[in-house]
Amino acid sequence: xxxxxxxxxxxxRQVAKSYVSGLVSFAKHPEADPKRIGKILGFxxxxxMIFQSETDVSVMMDxxxxxxxxxxxxxxxxxxxxxxxxxxxxxxxxxxxxxGYTSLFEVLGMNQKEHSISLYDLLRDDDKTIIDVNLSxxxxxxxxxxxxxxxxxxxxxxxxxxxxxxxxKKDVLLRRYRAELRTRFMIDKSxxxxxxxxxxxxxxxxxxxxx
Numbered sequence: 001x002x003x004x005x006x007x008x009x010x011x012x013r014q015v016a017k018s019y020v021s022g023l024v025s026f027a028k029h030p031e032a033d034p035k036r037i038g039k040i041l042g043f044x045x046x047x048x049m050i051f052q053s054e055t056d057v058s059v060m061m062d063x064x065x066x067x068x069x070x071x072x073x074x075x076x077x078x079x080x081x082x083x084x085x086x087x088x089x090x091x092x093x094x095x096x097x098x099x100g101y102t103s104l105f106e107v108l109g110m111n112q113k114e115h116s117i118s119l120y121d122l123l124r125d126d127d128k129t130i131i132d133v134n135l136s137x138x139x140x141x142x143x144x145x146x147x148x149x150x151x152x153x154x155x156x157x158x159x160x161x162x163x164x165x166x167x168x169k170k171d172v173l174l175r176r177y178r179a180e181l182r183t184r185f186m187i188d189k190s191x192x193x194x195x196x197x198x199x200x201x202x203x204x205x206x207x208x209x210x211x
Contacts, residue, residue, distance in 0.1 A: 055208040162209040163201040
């Protein structure tokens with residue numbers, strides 16, 4: 001892999017972790033009410049937040065940040081509109097998140113030397129390649145990944161979390177998703193898709209990968 005591209009990926013990943021995650025703040029964006037989000041995701045019960053694992057917090061962060069659940073806008077949208085003093089780097093990251101989307105990907109192959117993973121987008125009928133140092137070392141062809149893909153000029157990456165499924169669950173996942181999309185539509189297609197796969201991950205998943 002081009003060393004400059006790898007350094008760029010690592011730098012953007014680090015900036016995104018510190019800056020983007022910091023946007024999910026009730027003080028900064030009062031719209032991001034954790035109780036409301038917890039209820040939508042099924043984490044909030046009887047007056048308290050109940051997580052099955054530490055990774056649930058990251059799931060909640062990703063959903064809160066990137067899904068358009070605030071009057072048709074996301075926290076990313078609100079930040080771009082409200083903050084006119086963004087530097088070029090932060091604006092580029094926010095715009096990449098804004099144009100990102102979630103999907104279910106089939107792992108076609110890994111290249112550890114290039115830190116890359118070749119994927120097939122099962123919902124969009126499209127081939128994709130992402131850079132991910134950790135996933136390229138741990139994932140294999142027996143896996144399906146549901147994540148938010150974020151694209152920059154020279155590479156694509158995940159937003160930071162992936163729901164992991166066995167490849168033998170492909171048919172049932174696609175069947176359940178398409179059926180539930182017709183019957184459980186909520187707010188918009190992207191929000192509904194995230195909620196469906198969040199629920200499917202709890203029922204059929206193998207865990208959550210964090211990067």
